[in-house]
Amino acid sequence: MSTPTKVIVREAKDALLIEYSDGQAYTLPAEFLRVYSPSAEVRGHGAGNETLQFGKRNVTIASLVKAGNYALQIVFSDGHDSGIYSWQYLQELGETQDSKWSAYLKKIHEAGLSRDLDSQVIKLL
Numbered sequence: 001m002s003t004p005t006k007v008i009v010r011e012a013k014d015a016l017l018i019e020y021s022d023g024q025a026y027t028l029p030a031e032f033l034r035v036y037s038p039s040a041e042v043r044g045h046g047a048g049n050e051t052l053q054f055g056k057r058n059v060t061i062a063s064l065v066k067a068g069n070y071a072l073q074i075v076f077s078d079g080h081d082s083g084i085y086s087w088q089y090l091q092e093l094g095e096t097q098d099s100k101w102s103a104y105l106k107k108i109h110e111a112g113l114s115r116d117l118d119s120q121v122i123k124l125l
Contacts, residue, residue, distance in 0.1 A: 021058030039083030
């Protein structure tokens with residue numbers, strides 16, 4: 001596992017930029033970080049107990065709190081502030097971002113949900 005050498009919240013607060021000592025760099029959108037929060041509220045207490053997050057398209061990063069030398073706590077604009085994002089988990093999110101995002105979009109589509117908070121999806125036959 002690499003350790004970040006730089007962690008920056010974009011000025012629009014819509015993404016976290018992370019550079020690692022091994023040369024890897026990732027831009028992780030706030031919405032992506034929010035829907036893949038490591039918190040028990042999102043992940044549940046075991047496989048199959050996850051809570052599908054939706055309506056998070058416009059969520060931003062309100063603040064970051066360093067958790068020791070191994071992680072960050074991210075506070076989001078929707079008030080969510082639980083879950084510790086370890087350096088390892090953030091690197092995993094960066095490495096698997098495309099596949100995780102595709103899986104998420106498929107799940108909310110199949111559930112008839114929207115990325116927008118004020119939208120309702122109606123499935124037609």
